Amino acid sequence: MVNNKPLILVTNDDGVDAPGIRTLIEVMRRIGNVVVVAPDGPRSAMGHAITVATPLRIKLIGEEDGYREFSCTGTPVDCVKLGVKIVMRRKPDLLVSGINHGSNASINVIYSGTMAAVFEAAIDKIPAVGFSLDDYSHNADFNHTKDYIEKIARNVIQKGLPNGICLNVNFPKISSDEIRGLKICRQASGSWVEEFDERVDPRGRDYYWITGVFSNTDHHDGTDTWALDNNYVAVVPMKFDFTDYGMIDKLYEYDFARETRQGQKVHRG
Numbered sequence: 429m430v431n432n433k434p435l436i437l438v439t440n441d442d443g444v445d446a447p448g449i450r451t452l453i454e455v456m457r458r459i460g461n462v463v464v465v466a467p468d469g470p471r472s473a474m475g476h477a478i479t480v481a482t483p484l485r486i487k488l489i490g491e492e493d494g495y496r497e498f499s500c501t502g503t504p505v506d507c508v509k510l511g512v513k514i515v516m517r518r519k520p521d522l523l524v525s526g527i528n529h530g531s532n533a534s535i536n537v538i539y540s541g542t543m544a545a546v547f548e549a550a551i552d553k554i555p556a557v558g559f560s561l562d563d564y565s566h567n568a569d570f571n572h573t574k575d576y577i578e579k580i581a582r583n584v585i586q587k588g589l590p591n592g593i594c595l596n597v598n599f600p601k602i603s604s605d606e607i608r609g610l611k612i613c614r615q616a617s618g619s620w621v622e623e624f625d626e627r628v629d630p631r632g633r634d635y636y637w638i639t640g641v642f643s644n645t646d647h648h649d650g651t652d653t654w655a656l657d658n659n660y661v662a663v664v665p666m667k668f669d670f671t672d673y674g675m676i677d678k679l680y681e682y683d684f685a686r687e688t689r690q691g692q693k694v695h696r697g
Contacts, residue, residue, distance in 0.1 A: 433461050434460035435461050438463070438465075440527075441470070441544075442528060444464065446566075452526055452577065460494075464497040465507040465511035472530075474503045475538065475539055476505055476548070498515060508549055525545040527559045527561055529566065532558065533652040534652060535615075546594045547668045561573060571604065592668060595666070598656055598661070599661055607659055610661040620643070621641050621643050624636045
């Protein structure tokens, strides 16, 4: 890959054969040289898990001019680490993850393997964007996402992102002519209300299947869920620094922290 095109690392959590990542690869190949390192099977809801107890393996499954594709036995975060440290042995100009089959708006970002890969890249100071479609079907239609994905990716390559900042992009499940545009949003406040389907196996042992319903408690304008509900593409700038800086001074009102206050300063990075 000796040319002046940007180098783009592509991954996901639905597996290397998922239709979503095939669409993302198609768009990225319009822009630059592409390296794919993606799980060899579904790894949804893995969060920021990494593999430490078993060996990791990668397999070259396709190669041509300006393009290489690998499957990986690990998690999405493993794919990023191996892609940067072993496959490319350099940082790419951009990492993209997805296109996820299902929304990663609101609290879903915490559980998402798609977005964990994006956060991992951001930790390594690599510009990174995660793309998701609010459609869980294996046969989801991704056509209306392509132009937006290309425009966002080209802009991020050109302008960059601040260190520690990445983008979470969610598309509504609609046709191209129904999209009303793009909204820069904040993450909505929501949660999953879990239930467990309790069963007994043939040997008399209990086991459980987790199920649940997403509960959105934040319907205000300007949230990612509002944007999706109103046929907009939702773009949320995110960071992996979870510190609540506004709470630092308030914590000194608690007995356990009072004696530590004198002379202590916190850098707001």
